[in-house]
Amino acid sequence: MAEGLRTAYQLEEDDIATILPEEEDKFNGEEFNKQFLQFDRDRIQKINQKGKEKFEQGYSKAKKEVLDQLETEARERFGVEDDELRGIDLIDHIVEINSKKSKADPTKLTEEQIKSHPSVIKLLNEKEKSFKTREEELKTEYDTKLNNFQKERTFSAVEKKALAIFDKMNPVLSSDPERAANQKSILINDLKGLDYQEDGDTYIPLQEGKRLEDPHGNGVSFEKLVQSRAARYFDFKKAEERDTPPAGGGDGGATGFPKTEAEYAKIVNDQNIPLEERLEIKKKWNEAKSQS
Known part of the structure; x- marks a missing residue:
């Protein structure tokens, strides 16, 4: 970042x-x-x-x-x-x-x-x-x-x-951060083909100066545009494919709670996992270590 x-x-x-402090928990x-x-x-x-x-x-x-x-x-x-x-x-x-x-x-x-x-x-x-x-x-x-x-x-x-x-949308991306970033750039380059007009906290997709419409003449929302364009290039994780925390263990959000130091290091350094979720896992990991 x-x-x-x-x-x-x-x-x-x-x-x-x-x-951007060096320590993520700050x-x-x-x-x-x-x-x-x-x-x-x-x-x-x-x-x-x-x-x-x-x-x-x-x-x-x-x-x-x-x-x-x-x-x-x-x-x-x-x-x-x-x-x-x-x-x-x-x-x-x-x-x-x-x-x-x-x-x-x-x-x-x-x-x-x-x-x-x-x-x-x-x-x-x-x-x-x-x-x-x-x-x-x-x-x-x-x-x-x-x-x-x-x-x-x-x-x-x-x-x-x-x-x-x-x-x-939980896309299936490479575990390598650099490759994952390159994969995301495919979607971004696709979106560059249109113009955009700011509309509150979202954007209106424009094509040749006019609002982008679907085959039925309805305006395409920004969220629908991103979802449809992403579906051209990516597969997405199903609900049952997402990691869940072990029963009775700490809750790490959508990402499973690490069992080893290696798993912990991999999770906290994975830029594809939301920062808030990684910070929560880090907090619970430190609490677990202090009690052991």
């Missing part, structure tokens, strides 16, 4: 140590959820701020690139060699050159005459067109990245809820 928090959510070691689920959500909100706020700053930097850079390109073209078209002239000063100089060619006194030109000059009009129109095009490109790029980020964030929560539903 610590590696997942470090890799997927970029949490610092100190933050992980705060919400784990507090409510405090974990509270602190984890706060860390995640802080992380999202930083990402959004970086995205905004990046967009503004790109916007300013694009604006400068467009202006530089137009000024370069204007100098070449009207034979202006002075690279120091920029913006309105460059336009004034171009107007002055063309006015002299037509034997007109540039000092007598009004602002309206300058603005109505064909060369100035063309230059300003090209500038406006290029700037708007680049602005739209940047906005589209930013919106796409933002939508992808929000989609990934939503699916992160969808994945957690889907696995919780899946675990309650």
Whole structure:
């Protein structure tokens, strides 16, 4: 779990140590959820701020690139060699050159005459067109990245809820934790093919922007979706196949109470067994040892 928090959510070691104590019996689920959500909100706020700053930097850079390109073209078209002239000063100089060619006194030109000059009009129109095009490109790029980020964030929560539903179905998984995780990823990758809309404490499956429906036109609930997709790939334990605690012995939930040190070690390290159940077994195991 610590590696997942470090890799997927970029949490610092100190933050992980705060919400995930080394001793499992000190784990507090409510405090974990509270602190984890706060860390995640802080992380999202930083990402959004970086995205905004990046967009503004790109916007300013694009604006400068467009202006530089137009000024370069204007100098070449009207034979202006002075690279120091920029913006309105460059336009004034171009107007002055063309006015002299037509034997007109540039000092007598009004602002309206300058603005109505064909060369100035063309230059300003090209500038406006290029700037708007680049602005739209940047906005589209930013919106796409933002939508992808929000989609990934939503699916992160969808994945957690889907696995919780899946675990309650008692799937037949490998006893090896790594293989079991790989098996679960089959279901998760299948669910990635849809979009999801948050609806209270659950999610509405969407396909091509519309709610997913069954062959009868009824909306498919999130739980039904997970169950049907899981049934494509997994078998599930029947009630009689689940371990039960020995008569007169300690109660370890759905998992049988260990009889040996080896069985105990295997149970408390099995990530497929709910944490609360493993903690209960650990508690009863320690009580039994203290009485022996």
